[in-house]
Amino acid sequence: MSTLFRILSFTLALFISSVGARADQLVTDLSRHQISIRSNFTGTEILLFGAIEAENRDDTTRARDVVVVISGLEGPVTVRRKDRVAGIWINYDAVTFDRAPAFYAVASTRPLPRIASRDTLSVTGLGLAHIVLGRATGNGPTGSETELSAAQRDTFATALLRTKEQQGLYRTEPNGVSFLGRSLFRATISIPANVPNGLYTAKVYLISDGIIVDAVSTPLYIVKSGIERAIYAFAHEKPLLYGIFAVVFATFAGWAATLIFKD
Amino acid sequence: MFQIYLPIAEMPVNVFLILGMGGAVGFLSGMFGVGGGFLMTPLLIFTGIPPAVAVATQANQTVASSISGVVAHWRRSAVDFKMGGMLLTGGVMGAFAGVYLFSYVREIGQVDLMISLSYVVFLGIIGSLMLNEGVRALLAVRGGRSGAPTHRAHHNWVHGLPFKMRFRRSKLYISAIPPIAIGLFVGILVAIMGVSGGFIMVPAMIYMLRMPTNVVIGTSLFQIIFVTGLVTVLHSVENQSVDVLLALLLLSGGVVGAQFGARVGQKLRGEQLRALLGFIVLAVALRLGFDLVMEPADLFSLSTGIAP
Numbered sequence: 001m002s003t004l005f006r007i008l009s010f011t012l013a014l015f016i017s018s019v020g021a022r023a024d025q026l027v028t029d030l031s032r033h034q035i036s037i038r039s040n041f042t043g044t045e046i047l048l049f050g051a052i053e054a055e056n057r058d059d060t061t062r063a064r065d066v067v068v069v070i071s072g073l074e075g076p077v078t079v080r081r082k083d084r085v086a087g088i089w090i091n092y093d094a095v096t097f098d099r100a101p102a103f104y105a106v107a108s109t110r111p112l113p114r115i116a117s118r119d120t121l122s123v124t125g126l127g128l129a130h131i132v133l134g135r136a137t138g139n140g141p142t143g144s145e146t147e148l149s150a151a152q153r154d155t156f157a158t159a160l161l162r163t164k165e166q167q168g169l170y171r172t173e174p175n176g177v178s179f180l181g182r183s184l185f186r187a188t189i190s191i192p193a194n195v196p197n198g199l200y201t202a203k204v205y206l207i208s209d210g211i212i213v214d215a216v217s218t219p220l221y222i223v224k225s226g227i228e229r230a231i232y233a234f235a236h237e238k239p240l241l242y243g244i245f246a247v248v249f250a251t252f253a254g255w256a257a258t259l260i261f262k263d
Numbered sequence: 264m265f266q267i268y269l270p271i272a273e274m275p276v277n278v279f280l281i282l283g284m285g286g287a288v289g290f291l292s293g294m295f296g297v298g299g300g301f302l303m304t305p306l307l308i309f310t311g312i313p314p315a316v317a318v319a320t321q322a323n324q325t326v327a328s329s330i331s332g333v334v335a336h337w338r339r340s341a342v343d344f345k346m347g348g349m350l351l352t353g354g355v356m357g358a359f360a361g362v363y364l365f366s367y368v369r370e371i372g373q374v375d376l377m378i379s380l381s382y383v384v385f386l387g388i389i390g391s392l393m394l395n396e397g398v399r400a401l402l403a404v405r406g407g408r409s410g411a412p413t414h415r416a417h418h419n420w421v422h423g424l425p426f427k428m429r430f431r432r433s434k435l436y437i438s439a440i441p442p443i444a445i446g447l448f449v450g451i452l453v454a455i456m457g458v459s460g461g462f463i464m465v466p467a468m469i470y471m472l473r474m475p476t477n478v479v480i481g482t483s484l485f486q487i488i489f490v491t492g493l494v495t496v497l498h499s500v501e502n503q504s505v506d507v508l509l510a511l512l513l514l515s516g517g518v519v520g521a522q523f524g525a526r527v528g529q530k531l532r533g534e535q536l537r538a539l540l541g542f543i544v545l546a547v548a549l550r551l552g553f554d555l556v557m558e559p560a561d562l563f564s565l566s567t568g569i570a571p
Contacts, residue, residue, distance in 0.1 A: 075567065080372050082562045088380075088555040091372045091564065102567075159563035193268055193275050228270040228508075235271055235503050243499030246323050246507050247492040250514070254330025257518040 024064070025053040026206045026214045046070075046220070048187040050204060065108065065115045065207040066177045067126055068187040070220060072200030073102035074134070079156045079163075083141075092141050095148065095156035099134025102196045103169050103222075105189045107176025116210045124205070124212060128161055128170055168192040195222055197229075271506035272316045278512065280310070285516020292328070292517070293524025294531070295540045296480070298459030298487070300325050303513065305382060305547050314378045315369060316506055318457035319498035323510045325459045325491040328517060329484045336481030343432040343478045346442060347485040350464070353443035354490035357450020362497040365455050369502065372566065376555075381456050383552040389462050390545030397538025404534060433474045433482075441471060446486065453494050459487045 028050035048068055077100040083092035108115060112127045122130045136156070138148035164170040169192065177187040187204075199221055206214040223229065235242045266275045284306050292299030300321045307317035336342055368374045424438030445467045449460035464483045468474045474482070499505045528536065 078372070078566050080564050080566070082559055082564075084558075088376075089557075089559055089562075090376050094372065156563070160565060163561070163563060163565050194273055196273075228268050231270040231507060232273075235499065235505065239500045239503050240496065242503075243496030243505060246499060246505050246510065247326055247495050249507060250323050250326035250495070250510065251330050251488075251492075253511070253514055254327035255334070257327070257331040257514075258334045261518070261522050 024206055024208060024213050026204055026216045027051045027053060028204045028216050045188055045190045050185050052183045052206060054183060062209050065110060066185050067108040067205040067207060068177055069106045069203045070189055070200055071101040071104040073196055073198045074099040079160045094139040096137045097133040104131055105171045107173040107187045107189050109177045111174040115207050128172055133157055167194060197223055269506050269509050272312050272509060281512040282516040285513040286520035289517030289520025290524035293521030294528035295536055298325055298461045300458035301386060302547060304457040305551055314375050315502055315504045319504040320506045320509045321457035322453060322491045323495040323505050324513045326488060326495060327514045329488045333484040333488060336484060341478050341481035342485050343430055343482045346430045346433050347482045349439050349442035350446035350486040351489050353446025354450040354486055355493060357447040358454050358490055358493045358497060361451035361454025362501055366501045377455060379551050379555055383548050386544050386548035390541050390548055393537050393541030394545055397534050397541050400534035401538055433478055450490050453490050459491060
């Protein structure tokens, strides 16, 4: 059945490719659509393979670049800034960005500024400087909403990007994509252990002479598997039962200790 | 190497670092006969564990260490259950109040500040008192005088309060209000600091309630088990911040450490112990205070979710 389908799609692809006037196209696949984080891991790596179906195979005059972006779980993130109040440093003002991705990784064949213009990168949201963070809301020390100037927004956005980068959650790999021959390419992106569970998207862009000619996206599930996942799910889905379990467990452990070290 | 992923703290840690910390704090708690939560919670925070997880997990760990402590006292029937019940009544109210205060302060983004400030204040006071008393006793012993504190009045203001009850095992006839108030206060501390509260409870029982010292430890441990247990459950429900894997690592290290600590503790004199403990407590308070006053390397911090 699946073989038949493959043959069908292959002939279909052949048919389409023979239809002539058409730009370069991307064919990609993820090595794994599901990533598991286990206790013995401090993170993992995903591999993405792909090929460019060139319009004109012999044309070597044009620069072809591939950019791979993995991002997802957009949601509100609050950035707080400390200030000195009565001699001590406390969280003072805050800015909330309503659509900051939980994880964002970009890998490319060359450093991004050499691939495309700043405007193209900005419009497509490629690169750390161009991540779409959403609407920003300012909050004063008492929690009341405050006016937010463009400069303030930039200060807090920069702090968000810097912190996420330090946590390994926003990352760039300027040489993460490499060509194997003329049309086959491979992208390697490391996924740190602190990536939240959920559905992400892997987007692959084909950029030719600074112009995006094709884009393909595939879903990517990141799941904490094994005992950690079980504990996490238990704690968040049945918090009362989990709390009782924690206490019973501690009681038993404490009692066991008295038996082991009985004088 | 030897990294383990903590499911609730959501970060990888070195197994031996956590076991070692559990062992070191266990050693000190065995040596001094204290809970050790007041040292462990700041240590966990210094390691990078989120403060909310550190507090809730430490409360869970305290359940285990208090259970192993109370068994010995139970066998010697050195537990005043009626007094324990009164303290517990207050403790339950305090635990609820403390955990709800905690989640409110967490929402407004000031929970780290609240934890640090409470540590600086309480550890600062307790540490100074202990160090002062310990050093004085040491000097007195060296001078050839008795270092034992003198109890002057047997009656204080506690005895003027209504709702008097008889506590047979403590040989006391006092109002129920002070034990409930002490329990309430300590319950709040357990919830917001992750400590057992023994360092407040024990002096209060001896100096305010005038309980005989032989029942003080057993009774305080008895009520600590229930209050820390309740705080664990409430933190789990309100904040989902109890990390059982972290608790398991801490108590494994702690149990072993406490055995060695108890042996060393028997060789040291009481005054020396008190001065030394006072010194350690004060050092932790100063370190936390220093962090509050010094300009942080990074002024910005992130949290997922919306600011109120």
